[in-house]
Amino acid sequence: MANHKSALKRARQSEVRRTINKTNKTRVKSAVKAIRTAIEENQKDKAVEAFPSVVSVIGKMASKGTFHKKAAARKVSRLARMINKTAAQG
Numbered sequence: 001m002a003n004h005k006s007a008l009k010r011a012r013q014s015e016v017r018r019t020i021n022k023t024n025k026t027r028v029k030s031a032v033k034a035i036r037t038a039i040e041e042n043q044k045d046k047a048v049e050a051f052p053s054v055v056s057v058i059g060k061m062a063s064k065g066t067f068h069k070k071a072a073a074r075k076v077s078r079l080a081r082m083i084n085k086t087a088a089q090g
Contacts, residue, residue, distance in 0.1 A: 024066040
């Protein structure tokens, strides 16, 4: 465990940050899962409807530093490709 005052404070800050990041990552995972299940169940309309809100959630998490900017862009791109692929099929 940390001994210096600054190290103790840093440990507290890291713990708070970890819990916030964990919550944010869970939000993103849940949102992405909603789209993926809609795609698997061939509910194209539901997936297209949910896409803007998922992009918004991912963008917010990237701006807060939970995800890297390019990792967030990659997630959005892959979701968009999945949705477009199902739209082309049906």
